[in-house]
Amino acid sequence: MVKLLTKGILTLLYLTSVAESREFRFDYTYNNDTEGWWKLHRIPGTWNEARLRCHAEGAVLASPLNGHMLRVMKTIMTTNSLQRGIFSGIHATLSKAVYTSVEGVPLARIPVSWAPGEPDNYENNESCLLLSPNGTMADVNCTKVFPYICYKKDTQSVVQPECGTIDTEYFLESRTGSCYKFHYIGQTWHQAYMTCAAEGGHLAIINGFTEAQAIKELFAKYPANTIMAFGTYSVFLGFSDWNKDNTWVTVHGETLGYNIWSFNQPDKSQQYDLVMGQWCGGMFRWGLLDDMWCDVITFPFICEKSPDSLLPKA
Structure with a gap:
């Protein structure tokens, strides 16, 4: 006692x-x-x-x-x-x-x-x-x-009411009801996954054509010369081939709500190599999906969070 x-x-x-x-x-x-x-x-x-x-x-x-x-x-x-x-x-x-x-x-x-x-x-x-x-x-x-x-x-930072975070780089997309942040400093897919989770969200998941258009427009705001990453033509998103058997699912374990791949994708470059193969997902600048190396090179990425993800439950 x-x-x-x-x-x-x-x-x-x-x-x-x-x-x-x-x-x-x-x-x-x-x-x-x-x-x-x-x-x-x-x-x-x-x-x-x-x-x-x-x-x-x-x-x-x-x-x-x-x-x-x-x-x-x-x-x-x-x-x-x-x-x-x-x-x-x-x-x-x-x-x-x-x-x-x-x-x-x-x-x-x-x-x-x-x-x-x-x-x-x-x-x-x-x-x-x-x-x-x-x-x-x-x-x-x-x-x-x-x-x-x-x-x-405590630096008197003000929490944004629309996104529930002090991170001013998040913005509310009215077409989807989610908040997004574009990370122009590239990371590997697994590093990006951790970063989004730490920010109270997840790597962005495209649930349909409207969200795909919103993500494409966000990517377009960052030309290649503004991105600090090895790869600038694609952006990491929240899906992967977890089992390496060409079954693509979101980071929430769900089937893809938007499944429109670019020409010849997924191509599983170096698919014979379980380490170097392209098992992580993203999007080309033109709005179609791309299979990408998870940890070989860095790419920009987009985080998504709900406006209340960092707030206490009522």
Whole structure:
């Protein structure tokens, strides 16, 4: 009983009412002392995966930049029994042994201490910092996997009522009732899938001719010279040949609502190679479907979200 009460008290120290988190997104919780929102990712990831996920959610990989933030992070670990610790946003991936947070705050200005025997830079290959529940730090290999916390500072960002997000690049398409965002900085299909999910949506799914026209018009707004990707002639969308048997389904596991392929497509280039084959879906600039390499080269992509996907359920 005492242990449960202690956990409850610790939780109250950093949580305010869930209602306050509605100003950002439903899966983040606001804390007054740190003037920002917090979210724990229990599923472990590499440091770079953690950084990218937090960034895609509109936040940063959390670091204990001050005493208040350190207390919140320790409390989250304690209440969730994360005894091994969590990745912090403090790293030296840009220059060996030059540690800063992802916001650029140098380690010397961050109120943490090293765990016994740390840092040891084991095998000269440890450039990320792990925060333990007792508040001490240890250097670890960035490719190892640990849970992590994302933090969004309250900067008076205004949530768009039409799309329910602070991301101003999303817009509501009246013809479909969905919100869309064109990512002109290319990624692989799997990276794009993660980015859209983190933004509260999914890779865009074309449900019919009207939506196909809307997607085609959106793509046309970005000429090839404005796109930062290897491929500029097609855009990744939310469908793939999951089983590699020419059965194309959406990322929601449904059959294609729009199934108009371009000439000679799908051609399954290098189909003899299960790794390099074109198993992911997209659209050519002229509005017809294309089978594309999932992870070989980067392409632009389009995310789709419902206006209420980041809002709490009523």
